[in-house]
Amino acid sequence: MGASNYVEGVDLAFKIILGISFFFLIGITTVMLYFVIRYRRKKHPVAIQMKDNNLLEITWITIPLILVLLMFYFGYVAFRPQRIVPKDAMPISVIAKMWFWTFEYEGGKQSPVLVVPLKKPILLNLHSDDVIHSLYIPAFRIKEDVVPGKSNYMWFIPEQLGEYDILCTAYCGLRHSYMETKARVVTEAEYQAWLLALPAKSSEPAGLTILKKNACTGCHSIDGTKLVSASFKGLYGKTEKVLTDGKERSITVDDAYIKTSVYEPDKDIVVGFPKGVMKTYKGIVTEEELNQVIDYFKTIK
């Protein structure tokens, strides 16, 4: 038994298709090599001509046709249940954003990992806030694109306790390969306890919400780790060397500097970072929002 209700069917389809393919690959290669050796010019100096044979042509049209239709069928039957969602499936919203996953449970509780109870049908409703992502859980054999402006879905029944990789498979920009998390399958009791302990919807500071909404935290961490660019932690009040119009100068990170950096990111570039990576947020982040962000920065020194 596999990690989800699909594993058996999908793996069977793999075995049938790859099995038939392997048989023909070995068979045809063997025959080909046999001909090449048996009829090599040294041993077989004069070729014997042969007439076309319609019966043979029809045979090797018909047999592959039957086989590929068989393969189609096995691919189809293993796939069909993936689109028929049981009525009692538990809905979880998935929000994809450059470059992290958020899973929203009933009551608006949010989690960065997907925790699901064993043996219970789970319906994932997929939403993207920016570009196309794709939710892939290899162990469950499922994948569906998360398309902005479209309500895609996927469903499954977790069949084995454990922790499984969740990966993004639709190229979504800079940190595509880091857009990964875990699916944790737990018992019903553990699930209920976990859900209860999950803090209710955001008690987070307004500034942090704005940073997340605009995907700032994709490149700038809030805990000091270096992602694409500098971390926000301890940024406010720091002294930095920047390049302005190609000239190096020292500045202190204050309100004015932060405003310039958000609205004209290429104006003062911190030495050691490339130009042109960040787009301007003029007209996207308002002054008022930016003030809330600055207030938040002051709290994470």
Next chain:
Amino acid sequence: MTEEKTHHPEPSYLVNTGKYKGLMSWLTSTDHKRIGLMYMYAMMVFFIVGVLLGEIMRLELFRPGQQFYGPQMYNGLFTLHGIIMIFTVVIPGLAAVFGNFSMPIMIGAKDVAFPRLNLFSFYLYIIGAGIALTSQFMGNGPPDTGWTFYAPYSIQTHTNVVAAVFGAFVLGFSSILTGLNFIVTMHRMRAPGMTFFKMPLFPWSLYATAWIQVLATPIVGITLLMVIAERWLRIGFFDPSLGGDPVLYQHLFWIYSHPAVYIMILPAMGVITEIIPTFAQRKVFGYRAIAVSSLAIALVGYFVWAHHMYTSGMSPTARWIFSLLTFLVAVPSAIKVFNWVTTMYRGSIDMKPPFLFALGFIFLFMIGGMTGLTLGALATNIHVHDTAYVVAHFHYIVFGGVGFAFFAAIHYWYPKMYGRMYNFKRANWAFGFLFIGFNLLYFPQFIIGIMGMPRRYFDYLPQFTLGMQLSFFGGILLLIGIILMITNLFSKKGAIAPANPWGGRTYEWTVPSPPPVENFEVMPVMGEDEEPYDYK
């Protein structure tokens, strides 16, 4: 048509007879043979650049975590690798090089129907490639969308997408005009007596290809213009934040780009169909089946595009219909393989390098095609879509298939192109490195793909390390093979080649090596009782 000519009254096409000398005599030449060679030289440069970009990616992927450079550079690298290899190497590929060089001679023509248009196509090719490459050095840095330019990322990214997209747009026109030229050439300029069903099979494959070029390329052309318009004018075709539909982009893109796979592979199949009868000295088995299967592939190939989109959220009905159609297109490819192998039966097989490369092609193409079956089936596709499995699959088709067929073709027609032979032993060694290196590079990608390794990943989970490292070493062997092959062919002149070194029966082997400017001294006529490949 079998008599070999021993005197050279006409100067060969390599001798300058026009008003220009040196490089200019080539750049102004409307001779299909010279244009073919110019495509080949340009393509070799692009190919080597593309290979090196691939190796630089493999180097970074040798270990998990960041090794030598960051993700932005990696994303730019795989985008550039894809653009160069797809748009400037494999799509023009065999048709532009060997279609130009050999096809007119094979059908008994002096040149293509529109020689000046042919030269114009070449210039469009160079201009388009040039524009695509400027994207690397201008604007806000190299594009990072992948060669597929998927919306809405391609609309939103700040990198220089417009130049790359416009380059691909111009390259499309080169392809359309070449296709048009070839269609007219094959309709109007075949030797008297050569009916369509007496035409050799490489021209047949080019004929099927040309129709795809003419009918499918405009769709990607307009799609790419829509991307540019959307970026500049914020129209809202594809970007949902502007009111567009990103899945529409995928449909439009693949309506061209799937048939484009057949633009690449059909001429490759055509070349293999020439080489096998020549080296087996046997009339090709199932001539009509092979000719018609080319058309069948071109036709059915139009209706399978959405198999790239099973996970996009299409309706379940669309998913199964496209899956079914995809399986149907597998059959004509299988027919070709069976006919090739049967052509060897009771032949008199001469294991020369072109034949060796052709055997390599058949093996690698079978792996590519058969792993395509798991991608055509719905359930299995869902699991391996957008993983390293897909990367392995299409490299087996476009490199193991198109690439090896290109190598086979170059070893086959080299004596005709230059009037010289090359060293067989070194060519065989090069084949050995290429074949082993290729499999070591791409086969592990099937395995890690099934294990769940997504494609276009700068960094990866530790369980995929072994596969990545095997691929790296495969890449090194492959590179050695490429260097061996190119130095063998182009570093020094070999012995003088006769007109027909392999005992071929198509028209190009009846004219001197290298051929005179107008190809034939006496224009050939195909008799009532004559057929192509009439080995006795």
